Amino acid sequence: MIKIAIIGLGKMGLSHTALLGAHPKVDLVAVCDTSSMVLNGFKRYNKSIKLYEDFNEMYAKEQLDAVLIATPTKLHYLMAKPAIEKGVHVFCEKPFSLTLEQGEELVAFCNEKKVINQVGYHNHFIGTFREMKRLLAAGILGDQFHFTGEAYGPVVTKPKGGSWRAKPEEGGGCLFDYASHVLNLIQEVIGKPTKVKGTLLKRFYSKEVEDGVFSSLILDSGLSGTLSVNWSDETYRKMSTSLMVIGDKGKIICDATELKVYLKEENKTESLPKGWSIKYITDLALPIDFYLRGEEYSAQIDYFIDNVEKGKQGDINTFEQALYTDKVIEMLKTDSNE
Incomplete structure (x- = not known):
């Protein structure tokens, strides 16, 4: 099972949570969001998933294979870089980054660390x-x-x-x-x-x-x-x-x-x-196993998880x-x- 966490529980984050929670090859071990109201609501229905308000704390405490980042664009670089440093594979929502300098650094860092990466252009x-x-x-x-x-x-x-x-x-x-x-x-x-x-x-x-x-x-x-x-x-x-x-x-x-x-x-x-x-x-x-909002959302997650499982970078929606x-x-x- 691939141990994964999600950062950001807005509309897309919650959709990805449902998709990953139903995925047969995934163990969704943690979620992170700065809203205590959102986390409290999440806790009512998900007793086994650990909750964090600080993504750095989550990275320090959890042994993750992958992370899905579904936060505002300005936070993508800040949250992806420490994950890549730890060798954690990263799926990031679109758009990739607000500055080319940050994007170029993440691309080079993924190549260096051999981290599988994907962006959510569904x-x-x-x-x-x-x-x-x-x-x-x-x-x-x-x-x-x-x-x-x-x-x-x-x-x-x-x-x-x-x-x-x-x-x-x-x-x-x-x-x-x-x-x-x-x-x-x-x-x-x-x-x-x-x-x-x-x-x-x-x-x-x-x-x-x-x-x-x-x-x-x-x-x-x-x-x-x-x-x-x-x-x-x-x-x-x-x-x-x-x-x-x-x-x-x-x-x-x-x-x-x-x-x-x-x-x-x-x-x-x-x-x-x-x-x-x-x-x-x-x-x-x-063809997909679990439908939510459209088969494309499930298919892109399936593709990312399959690449992580194989340890091979895909050629669709790379950083x-x-x-x-x-x-x-x-x-x-x-x-x-x-």
Whole structure:
């Protein structure tokens, strides 16, 4: 059994707690949070799991194989570094870090200590996006002309006091919280952004951070496209993320529920007809043992635990990949100020 602890019992932390608690290869031995109210509530229903308010005390007292960090972004470096020092494998929620210097140090430290690492960009465990990546790699669109990456949702829909996500020194606003998902998907599914142009970071309701992110991106392949992200769109019930790629042989439109492919000619290799075809998430979802919020959340935890058990670093959502996303975020910030 892999002995693991969780730091941070907010929405994501509690979700991860449920997933790890049900995992057949995991022994969830401890949780840590600074809120005594949260810990007292947790204690009522979980008598065997040890509770801590100080993560350093938890590291000192527990013999951990791994730790899952689900705290505000500004704390990731502070909490991950001592775990890595002890050889504890680390799963960290996204975005990775608020500064490139901290992210680069953690990547180098993990390589030195041979610590398995993963960041919670869960979209890479959604079957539709995985299938899109496969089809693009198979070249079904021929020469690619253009792409779009979009995300919309109702996080901030009126002027009000925000959470830690709306504080630039803690969460980083829409750019870090929402756009990071889209940028990471573009990076790993379509290609790495190497240049950005015409970036607009727009405030609609927030006072300290942006609510919308709009930019033109150029990838390492030379392909250009657009980024459009808005967390102040009340026409959406929850976050909706999508990618589109256009080529000389057709186009692909993908979100978390379906993959739509249009081809100008039949592709016999992929058994795709001329015209439109649709693949649904129900046919592409990864198999999991425990479902909570979406199979992608279980699948990413399964992947991390499997890598820890094998002692082998995975190639999905590594610290290094997440650091590159942070570098693109920095490009956007710099471009918006020029």
